[in-house]
Amino acid sequence: MITGIKGFNDILPGEVETWQHIEAAARRVFGCYGFSEIRIPILEKTELFCRSIGDTTDIVEKEMYSFVDKGENAVTMRPEGTASVMRAYIEHKLYAQDPVAKLYYLGPMFRYERPQKGRYRQFHQIGAEVTGVTDPKVDAQVLTMLCHFFAELGLTEPTLQINSLGCPDCRPAYREALKGFLRERLDRLCDDCKRRYETNPLRALDCKSAHCKEATADAPAMLDHLCPACNGHFAATRRHLERVGTPYAINTRMVRGLDYYTRTTFELVTGLLGAQSAVAAGGRYDGLIADLGGPGIPGIGFAMGVERVALLLKEQTFARRPDLFVAALGEGAQDEAFLLMSSLQRLGFTVEMDYEGKSLKSQMRRADKLNARFTLIIGGDELLRGSAVLKNMDAGSQGDVALKPETIASHLRIDKP
RNA sequence: GUGGCUAUGGUGAAGCGGUUAACACUAACGACUGUGACUCGUUCAUGCGUGGGUUCGAAUCCCACUAGCCACCCCA
Structure with missing residues (x-):
């Protein structure tokens, strides 16, 4: 018997209805906020992801499906969608008509990881991006839309957590302050965190080890080290969320895995999916478009894991009934x-x-x-x-x-x- | 890449060295005499992930593979 590849799953009748339900809800809700769909290729030049996600991230270092095609081009099956959307935005000069673009996409992504609950090698994301707006109203808008989407599905369990990662003006100083704090407690940290101390000290903040949590209990928080501009941006984002009634919690220990994030970052977390607590996540990426060779236009967006949303809807059936x-x-x-x-x-x-x-x-x-x-x-x-x-x-x-x-x-x- | 757990039919499973490999669901057909759901009957694993070994005898014990799941790393 020829079986499928590890981590590549079939979506069979009976569960595919759940997927269609999720996708229809996304199209409906995102449409209310003025978003248009964009369809991007599954294969991109490997360089695109190295530049955007970050050369030293795990995704790029060990999780990409990369190969050399028959024309000897280094190509990669996309591990996420934002890089491709921004590439298309720049390549087709969408900013020339209107720098403000509201785009959403959906489709398969690929990461070579060991499969587990809610995590597969081919998985699916629905994502949305807004370019061209720095105003915190758009941060609040994107978060509200995401929560609206979950409410539309009848899911109230995932809760919104937000944080600010600062900008290139204030983050380096915070990073040094955190390293200084960690340096004095290195012997109390787990081996992973000792390694993180060198590579990505912020990661030590969300270590699962009880010892590390204890040791870093009163570590300095990025929120206390934001520059005035970032601080004002975060405060305004919060104010808008409160005014429109989008509930959230601040999580000063939330960090992001991709290098391009700045300022507002967020996750929709659940306790129902085992180790995979993040159902959707995203943030602002004000430097990404310029890093990819485009104009200095800011952006913000998120991606959600469709498999994870489907797991939350597991008990519900959406079967069609013949007339x-x-x-x-x-x-x-x-x-x-x-x-x-x-x-x-x-x-x-x-x-x-x-x-x-x-x-x-x-x-x-x-x-x-x-x-x-x-x-x-x-x-x-x-x-x-x-x-x-x-x-x-x-x-x-x-x-x-x-x-x-x-x-x-x-x-x-x-x-x- | 590392660790733990598990492998019996389409599904959930019983079985603990000698059974015709239970039972339930699903499916097919049939009975209740052109009409479903309830009830009842019949049928559906020469085989217990694969390959070795121990034994008179293995689904049951041992070894090795393989696969799946969960967790770590990381992440949606």
């Missing part, structure tokens, strides 16, 4: 049933029948199994009279109807959800 099942007895009735079914399908109804002429009992069982709203029973007698029996499967009631598509359609429209 009608046509049961027929005998050759002539079967042919008539097929014709009728086709007519009703063209009228927009979901209609099913048994294709192989089984017993009436067997057909009724199938109608029940498919959870059809109505069943139409066509036998030899009915065919001659030009009528059939229409049965309401929920109520159990039934009556004669004329064998005409329009007549049956009018019955089906009653109480149609």
Whole structure:
């Protein structure tokens, strides 16, 4: 048996409806905020991700599906979407028409990691980006839209956490202050944090080890070291969130894995997904567009893990319910049933029948199994009279109807959800 | 890359060295005599992840592989 590749999953009927539900909600909600979809390629030049995500991040160092194609180009299957969206924004000079772009995307991303709950090698993200606005109202807007999306799905559990990472003016000084703090406690930190002290000291703030949490309990916070501009930006973001009623919590220990983030960063976290607590995450990236060779235009955005959202919706079913099942007895009735079914399908109804002429009992069982709203029973007698029996499967009631598509359609429209 | 746990049919599983490999669900067909749900009956693993070994005898014990899951690192 040929099996799929580790970490690459099939999304089967039964669960794909959940995905469609999530995607439809995203399109609906994002549309309210003026976002347009952008479709970007799965393969990009490897250089794009090295420049944007950061050469020394784990994603670039060990998790990318990179290879050399037949034209000897170094290419990579995208590990995230923001870099590609910004590349397209710059390449097509979208900023020339209007520097403010509100874009969303959805599709597969690829990272070579060991799979676990809520984490796969091919996974899917829905992301949104806004370029060209520095004003904190847009920070609040993006966060509010994200929360709106989850509310639309009926999910209240993931909570919003926000933080500010400062900018190139204030972060270096904070980084040194934090290193100074950690230096005096190095012997109390775990091996991972000793390594982080060199590579990315901010990471020590969200270490899972109880010892490290204790040792860094009163570490200096970035929020206390923001420059006046960043401080004002963060305060205004908070004020706008409060005014529109988007609940949030400040998490001074939240750090981001990608190098391009500045100022506002955020995560939507849940306790229901094991080790994968982040359902969606993002932040401001005011330097990214310039780093990629574009103009000095700011940006902010987020990405959510569709698998993780689907896991939160796990218990709900979004199965489609047929409007009608046509049961027929005998050759002539079967042919008539097929014709009728086709007519009703063209009228927009979901209609099913048994294709192989089984017993009436067997057909009724199938109608029940498919959870059809109505069943139409066509036998030899009915065919001659030009009528059939229409049965309401929920109520159990039934009556004669004329064998005409329009007549049956009018019955089906009653109480149609 | 590192660690832990688990592998019996389409699914959930019982089995603990000698059984026709339970039971339940699903599915197919049938009974209740052109109509589903409830009830009942029949059918569905020559095989227990793969390969070795121990034994008169292995799904059951041992070893090695492989796969899956969860966790670490990291991350949506």
